[in-house]
Amino acid sequence: xxxxxxxxxxxxxxxxxxxxxxxxxxxxxxxxxxxxxxxxxxxxxxxxxxxxxxxxxxxxxxxxxxxxxxxxxxxxxxxxxxxxxxxxxxxxxxxxxxxxxxxxxxxxxxxxxxxxxxxxxxxxxxxxxxxxxxxxxxxxxxxxxxxxxxxxxxxxxxxxxxxxxxxxxxxxxxxxxxxxxxxxxxxxxxxxxxxxxxxxxxxxxxxxxxxxxxxxxxxxxxxxxxxxxxxxxxxxxxxxxxxxxx
Amino acid sequence: xxxxxxxxxxxxxxxxxxxxxxxxxxxxxxxxxxxxxxxxxxxxxxxxxxxxxxxxxxxxxxxxxxxxxxxxxxxxxxxxxxxxxxxxxxxxxxxxxxxxxxxxxxxxxxxxxxxxxxxxxxxxxxxxxxxxxxxxxxxxxxxxxxxxxxxxxxxxxxxxxxxxxxxxxxxxxxxxxxxxxxxxxxxxxxxxxxxxxxxxxxxxxxxxxxxxxxxxxxxxxxxxxxxxxxxxxxxxxxxxxxxxxxxxxxxxxxxxxxxxxxxxxxxxxxxxxxxxxxxxxxxxxxxxxxxxxxxxxxxxxxxxxxxxxxxxxxxxxxxxxxxxxxxxxxxxxxxxxxxxxxxxxxxxxxxxxxxxxxxxxxxxxxxxxxxxxxxxxxxxxxxxxxxxxxxxxxxxxxxxxxxxxxxxxxxxxxxxxxxxxxxxxxxxx
Numbered sequence: 001x002x003x004x005x006x007x008x009x010x011x012x013x014x015x016x017x018x019x020x021x022x023x024x025x026x027x028x029x030x031x032x033x034x035x036x037x038x039x040x041x042x043x044x045x046x047x048x049x050x051x052x053x054x055x056x057x058x059x060x061x062x063x064x065x066x067x068x069x070x071x072x073x074x075x076x077x078x079x080x081x082x083x084x085x086x087x088x089x090x091x092x093x094x095x096x097x098x099x100x101x102x103x104x105x106x107x108x109x110x111x112x113x114x115x116x117x118x119x120x121x122x123x124x125x126x127x128x129x130x131x132x133x134x135x136x137x138x139x140x141x142x143x144x145x146x147x148x149x150x151x152x153x154x155x156x157x158x159x160x161x162x163x164x165x166x167x168x169x170x171x172x173x174x175x176x177x178x179x180x181x182x183x184x185x186x187x188x189x190x191x192x193x194x195x196x197x198x199x200x201x202x203x204x205x206x207x208x209x210x211x212x213x214x215x216x217x218x219x220x221x222x223x224x225x226x227x228x229x230x231x232x233x234x235x236x237x238x239x240x241x242x243x244x245x246x
Numbered sequence: 247x248x249x250x251x252x253x254x255x256x257x258x259x260x261x262x263x264x265x266x267x268x269x270x271x272x273x274x275x276x277x278x279x280x281x282x283x284x285x286x287x288x289x290x291x292x293x294x295x296x297x298x299x300x301x302x303x304x305x306x307x308x309x310x311x312x313x314x315x316x317x318x319x320x321x322x323x324x325x326x327x328x329x330x331x332x333x334x335x336x337x338x339x340x341x342x343x344x345x346x347x348x349x350x351x352x353x354x355x356x357x358x359x360x361x362x363x364x365x366x367x368x369x370x371x372x373x374x375x376x377x378x379x380x381x382x383x384x385x386x387x388x389x390x391x392x393x394x395x396x397x398x399x400x401x402x403x404x405x406x407x408x409x410x411x412x413x414x415x416x417x418x419x420x421x422x423x424x425x426x427x428x429x430x431x432x433x434x435x436x437x438x439x440x441x442x443x444x445x446x447x448x449x450x451x452x453x454x455x456x457x458x459x460x461x462x463x464x465x466x467x468x469x470x471x472x473x474x475x476x477x478x479x480x481x482x483x484x485x486x487x488x489x490x491x492x493x494x495x496x497x498x499x500x501x502x503x504x505x506x507x508x509x510x511x512x513x514x515x516x517x518x519x520x521x522x523x524x525x526x527x528x529x530x531x532x533x534x535x536x537x538x539x540x541x542x543x544x545x546x547x548x549x550x551x552x553x554x555x556x557x558x559x560x561x562x563x564x565x566x567x568x569x570x571x572x573x574x575x576x577x578x579x580x581x582x583x584x585x586x587x588x589x590x591x592x593x594x595x596x597x598x599x600x601x602x603x604x605x606x607x608x609x610x611x612x613x614x615x616x617x618x619x620x621x622x623x624x625x626x627x628x629x630x631x632x633x634x635x636x637x638x639x640x641x642x643x644x645x646x647x648x649x650x651x652x653x654x655x656x657x658x659x660x661x662x663x664x665x666x667x668x669x670x671x672x673x674x675x
Contacts, residue, residue, distance in 0.1 A: 118269035
């Protein structure tokens with residue numbers, strides 16, 4: 001009876017036992033299946049998950065169950081922030097969470113953690129990715145050339161449309177510009193460097209890369225043909241293509 | 247973030263690495279092939295393929311052939327796992343500058359790979375959609391944005407597994423809508439957003455499986471208002487409707503309806519009141535209703551009794567006589583528990599001397615009132631509710647339009663008002 005406070009016992013790989021509410025535990029499709037097809041009173045073994053990791057995962061599940069059921073007054077934006085903080089962990093823990101979310105079949109957590117790793121890959125050159133994850137490059141020179149040829153379109157892309165802020169703008173106009181731009185890149189003019197930090201913060205949320213305008217505008221990163229477009233409110237967006245050699 | 251000492255990521259199972267790659271723009275996913283030999287072909291097994299405007303703008307002319315070759319290998323290689331999602335969006339034009347992509351062919355290839363979801367936002371969509379799309383058995387979700395394009399639905403349409411269908415800015419001729427929907431036997435979620443109604447005579451939705459329905463015709467901006475809406479959906483749980491009131495409404499069999507959201511405005515060219523009343527009578531079973539109107543669009547004397555209505559949200563720009571209208575509406579909701587009001591109130595309105603009885607919901611059921619945009623002269627309205635809501639527990643007042651001083655003044659005034667319900671808590675946000 002008392003289905004609202006039914007508890008499920010979970011034992012981890014390091015023999016720690018957790019007692020959790022059923023509604024929280026069944027966020028894991030694996031646990032749900034075992035519970036529904038086995039003896040409801042016995043302890044469920046989660047072999048491949050350690051106590052520390054399971055503890056974190058249960059925090060996640062609890063937060064999401066409570067927010068969905070309206071037990072906690074938390075807006076979607078606040079939940080998003082909470083999730084973002086949840087994945088601010090060291091790499092080892094993040095990977096443990098991914099493997100556990102996969103094994104426990106918690107789709108939203110798997111998506112969250114995989115998205116986090118994707119953000120660590122995004123915008124980086126191969127060498128930078130290797131350094132981040134300590135991956136050894138085991139290609140021969142010939143093999144590497146072959147890979148570049150196989151899909152040369154991807155290794156030779158234009159960096160895309162950039163946005164340059166050149167006027168002296170108030171903070172909120174600056175925010176509007178970053179929020180509304182479709183660019184993936186924002187270059188800040190030399191005389192706007194003081195804005196760099198606040199723009200970077202906004203830009204990070206949208207996965208926009210922020211660069212300082214180089215001293216010498218003819219460096220290999222920036223090409224010619226600048227098109228100018230006036231988008232009102234004294235703000236001019238310059239579109240230019242720049243070459244990103246990957 | 248602290249690094250691992252060893253390379254843990256490369257030892258993840260392939261499907262997890264592919265899942266990670268599916269969150270990257272496709273060009274970056276492809277570039278991971280150069281990281282190490284383990285990563286060389288991972289991108290080829292991604293289950294979500296998305297091409298967008300950013301990709302198009304970055305592709306140089308001399309690499310177009312390499313890209314076409316890549317797409318062919320990606321979509322058509324034998325022994326591929328089935329695709330979860332194929333998405334083309336924000337494409338200004340895929341066929342300019344002699345690039346000549348065969349988009350229809352790509353869509354067919356995705357269909358042949360048993361794709362579950364297709365999202366397309368393309369110019370000239372009507373001419374690109376292959377007929378094969380409409381007889382695909384693997385499709386579960388279909389989302390089309392077809393600005394200015396007419397969608398032709400073939401006569402043998404049959405989407406046996408389609409659960410979600412979302413059409414934006416599309417234009418339809420004749421009974422294509424009806425034909426499409428009646429041949430989707432498990433359809434649960436249907437949305438028409440900002441679609442062109444120029445050639446419509448009727449929007450006819452007959453679906454025993456439908457649970458959610460959104461009809462958003464942009465408050466009559468899309469043109470013609472000369473059509474009728476016919477809905478027969480016994481399992482419909484959620485109904486959202488935005489339009490000027492049209493010629494006629496026949497809503498039958500809405501017995502499962504729990505929540506409705508109506509945003510309607512007046513239409514001078516028809517007998518608006520009668521039509522609107524038919525609309526609201528059709529949804530009288532709802533538990534939760536959100537209504538946005540600018541005029542007294544229903545004759546309150548013709549309103550049905552909303553026996554199941556426990557939550558009511560009313561918004562709009564306000565009109566003359568809104569107090570009387572609102573109280574008359576409350577008479578039709580005898581079991582109402584939550585009321586949310588979001589409209590401006592003119593100064594000097596007659597809340598103090600309303601010529602009608604207090605509605606029974608106020609006396610017996612109403613527990614929570616929320617006023618979303620409080621202005622100083624709404625005190626009379628608040629006073630009316632505090633006087634008459636006998637079982638009120640929460641009065642929430644949101645003062646986002648007021649300054650700090652004004653809010654403080656209002657708080658003092660409010661806290662001095664007499665409350666008929668001893669349990670009542672006033673919360674000012």
